[in-house]
Amino acid sequence: MSELDPRDELVTHLPALRAFALSLTRNRATADDMMQDTVLKAWSNMDKFEAGTNMRAWLFTILRNNFYSSRRKLNREVADVENVFSDTLSVKPDHDGRLQMADFKQALSQLPDEQREALILVGASGFAYEEAAEMCGVATGTIKSRVNRARAKLTELLHLDEDEALELTDTATIAVVGNPGLPA
Amino acid sequence: MASKEDPQKARRDAYIDQNLKKVFSELETDEMPDQIMDLLTVLRAQDEELKAKK
Numbered sequence: 001m002s003e004l005d006p007r008d009e010l011v012t013h014l015p016a017l018r019a020f021a022l023s024l025t026r027n028r029a030t031a032d033d034m035m036q037d038t039v040l041k042a043w044s045n046m047d048k049f050e051a052g053t054n055m056r057a058w059l060f061t062i063l064r065n066n067f068y069s070s071r072r073k074l075n076r077e078v079a080d081v082e083n084v085f086s087d088t089l090s091v092k093p094d095h096d097g098r099l100q101m102a103d104f105k106q107a108l109s110q111l112p113d114e115q116r117e118a119l120i121l122v123g124a125s126g127f128a129y130e131e132a133a134e135m136c137g138v139a140t141g142t143i144k145s146r147v148n149r150a151r152a153k154l155t156e157l158l159h160l161d162e163d164e165a166l167e168l169t170d171t172a173t174i175a176v177v178g179n180p181g182l183p184a
Numbered sequence: 185m186a187s188k189e190d191p192q193k194a195r196r197d198a199y200i201d202q203n204l205k206k207v208f209s210e211l212e213t214d215e216m217p218d219q220i221m222d223l224l225t226v227l228r229a230q231d232e233e234l235k236a237k238k
Contacts, residue, residue: 007231011224018220019211032217039220043227104203123201124208151200160196 006046006055010039013056016125020060023120024067026109034070038063057127061135064117071113107157111150118146119154 004012017038021031041062042049049058108116114136121132122143129147133140155161 007228014216014220015212015214016208018214018216019208022211022214023208028217032219035217035220036223039223039227101203101206105207108204108207119200119204120208124204151197154200155196160199 006049006051007043009055010042010046010059013059014039016056017059017063020120020125021063021067023108023124024064024113024117034063034066037066041066054131056125057131057135060121060125064135103158104154107154110157111153115146115150115153118143119150122147 014035018031018035021034021038022028025031025034038059042059049055108119111119117136118132121127121135122129127135129140129143133143136143
């Protein structure tokens with residue numbers, strides 16, 4: 001069991017928390033405001049954090065509650081969306097890979113917030129469906145449904161359902177996917 | 185009833201998840217904004233101050 005002071009542990013989760021904030025808000029200024037609120041709330045409520053439980057999940061929950069609460073107050077989806085995904089485009093192995101990643105980020109940004117959130121929590125952050133459901137305050141089935149709908153939408157937007165889609169781009173795909181351990 | 189997942193769908197899902205991880209990993213390397221680092225400095229200083237008073 002970790003003997004790390006919870007306030008020190010909090011700092012280790014900040015890069016992931018910021019990635020989550022950016023993926024949820026798609027706006028740097030909004031993400032930074034959400035981060036600031038979350039850190040402040042978590043720090044001042046550290047006595048409420050149960051040692052031995054998942055601090056990352058706790059921080060993500062505070063942040064996403066802030067986000068949806070703020071969105072409700074503003075009565076709109078998201079203010080001033082910028083494409084933070086394309087901003088972070090870095091060096092990729094080749095032209096095809098770069099194009100594919102740009103397309104992927106573009107498609108990801110088109111998902112409804114709740115679907116993108118569920119997909120990020122389960123697909124990128126590695127939370128179990130049950131954990132993601134608890135964080136979002138919904139039933140496990142709802143998270144599964146959101147993830148399935150998000151994947152279906154990405155499949156449609158990226159034309160992944162065309163038989164050749166993944167085959168034709170194998171070099172770039174392998175560069176990104178590695179070895180998924182699935183039948184070709 | 186247990187259903188066997190379509191291998192093509194599994195492959196697409198794996199492709200999506202790996203790309204998601206890559207996007208998320210890129211976002212994680214984004215520089216931490218000064219306002220967060222400044223906030224942490226203030227919070228730590230406040231804690232030290234409280235400890236000293238005790």
